[in-house]
Amino acid sequence: MKGLGTFETLSFVHGSLARGDVDKKSDIDIVIPTNVSTQMVESSLELSGFEPTSREIVQSTPMHSPKARLTLDLEEKAAITIPLVPLRSLEEQFYAYGGSATRADLQQGLRKKGCTKKLTLVEPNAIGHREWSIIGREAEVSQLLGIKQGIVRERVRVLDRRDAIGRTGIFLTLPVPPNMTFERVLRLESATNPALRRTLKTRNQGS
Numbered sequence: 001m002k003g004l005g006t007f008e009t010l011s012f013v014h015g016s017l018a019r020g021d022v023d024k025k026s027d028i029d030i031v032i033p034t035n036v037s038t039q040m041v042e043s044s045l046e047l048s049g050f051e052p053t054s055r056e057i058v059q060s061t062p063m064h065s066p067k068a069r070l071t072l073d074l075e076e077k078a079a080i081t082i083p084l085v086p087l088r089s090l091e092e093q094f095y096a097y098g099g100s101a102t103r104a105d106l107q108q109g110l111r112k113k114g115c116t117k118k119l120t121l122v123e124p125n126a127i128g129h130r131e132w133s134i135i136g137r138e139a140e141v142s143q144l145l146g147i148k149q150g151i152v153r154e155r156v157r158v159l160d161r162r163d164a165i166g167r168t169g170i171f172l173t174l175p176v177p178p179n180m181t182f183e184r185v186l187r188l189e190s191a192t193n194p195a196l197r198r199t200l201k202t203r204n205q206g207s
Contacts, residue, residue: 001103003048004080007032007041008103011080018101019122020111021129028078031095035083038068038182045070045080057084057186059172062195065091065203066172068182084186085203090154093147097155113145115152119159172196 001011014029016022032041045052052070059066065083072078083091099114099122111124115134121141123130134141138152145152172193176185190197 001030001106003045003050004030004032004041005044005047007036007044010034010036012095012100012102013106014095014100015098015114016116018099018105018112019114019116019129020124021116021122021131026077030078030080031100032080032082033087033092033095035086038082038084041080041082042070045072055176055178055182057172057174057176057182057189058170059196059199061171062199064088064171065199066186066196068176082182084182085200090148090151093151094155096145096147097151115141115145115155117159119156 001008001013004011011030011032012018014031016026017028042052050072052072053074054069054071054076056069056071057066058069065085065087068082068084070080070082072080097115099112101110101112105112111129113121113123115121116131119134120131121134121144123132123144134152135156138149138156141152142149172189174185174189176182186196186200190200
């Protein structure tokens with residue numbers, strides 16, 4: 001996060017690292033939640049000695065905002081995500097749902113409440129954390145995390161469905177060549193992808 005330079009204060013880690021319920025399989029997911037120049041972010045990383053091992057555009061569903069993803073290691077355990085268009089409100093609240101922490105939070109040893117993929121809420125305390133199922137307690141969870149009930153209900157629905165039929169993959173994954181920017185690859189893809197074109201138009205109109 002320090003290697004992001006001027007973007008450091010905008011960034012946060014998301015998921016188990018923020019909550020503190022980490023294990024050997026945990027990823028380091030760094031997010032810059034605002035639409036910024038990916039070239040500037042990459043320049044900051046390069047100046048700090050980081051060289052991404054992969055560059056790709058990912059989009060979970062046709063309704064979600066496409067995002068740049070910079071993987072920082074060969075094991076694909078550490079990555080930076082940057083939205084390429086403004087996020088929807090529910091997408092912004094997704095990060096609060098899973099728990100998010102700034103670099104300052106991490107330096108101070110602070111852990112944040114958030115929900116896991118197992119549909120449990122992790123509440124850090126002085127000796128570890130308390131964990132309980134969020135199913136049937138969506139209103140309570142939304143109040144504790146300061147987010148809308150809609151995002152909690154959506155995650156319960158999506159993850160319940162994943163348990164029933166398995167992971168279904170994501171809508172779009174585009175490798176970004178070394179000599180091209182994320183923004184240019186996104187424009188080229190939108191020229192032949194009607195669903196992506198509609199999403200870009202909606203986001204850019206501020207809807």
